[in-house]
Amino acid sequence: MSQYRSQYRPQPRPPHARLDPRDPLVLDTRELGRRAGSMLRVQRTVPAPEGLALELVGIAAGSELRLDLKLEAVMEGVLVSGTVNGTAVGECGRCLEPVRLPVEAELLELYAYPGDRSGEDAEDIGQLDGDFIELAPRLRDAVLLALPLRPVCSEDCAGLCATCGARLDEVSPGHTHDDNDPRWSALHGLADRLAGTGPGEAAPANEEKR
């Protein structure tokens, strides 16, 4: 793990710069060659780059990503297919408890040989830089697609009580709020005072922005 971390360069490099072959997210195709039909399996564990995260959940930078890829020389370039596995962490979209979940992203990308770009769909495909492939951008796209928009700690998580914010999975089954119960009226008063403090806590004011 530590030897990867020392090699990894998280900084974005200028588009004209050569790729760093020591970067574990750069694939070297020299062993594969360019004869159509040849194949190469690449299995490695790499530290996750920055940016593999949505709002509520993501794969932490530096945590383990397992790549299991097949590189295949085709006429136009190199076809990269396979899976990326990691562990995402975040919070439950219903009750805000911490969640950890396995994430598997599928990769299927064609990287064209330099100079072989055919006009119309050049935007949609990657390109080799010399003999090297920069995996990070497409890997990021694939991982972001594989992350859940709204992760849950369990499929039947009941979420939070709208009145007191308690986790409904942890309170008694008959949890209700009787406004005449003095135990709650004290809490309601506290909640009202908290809601009135701090401009940063204000509800989004849509009108102001228009």
Ligand SMILES: [Zn+2]
């Ligand atoms: Zn939950």
Ligand SMILES: [Zn+2]
């Ligand atoms: Zn409640």
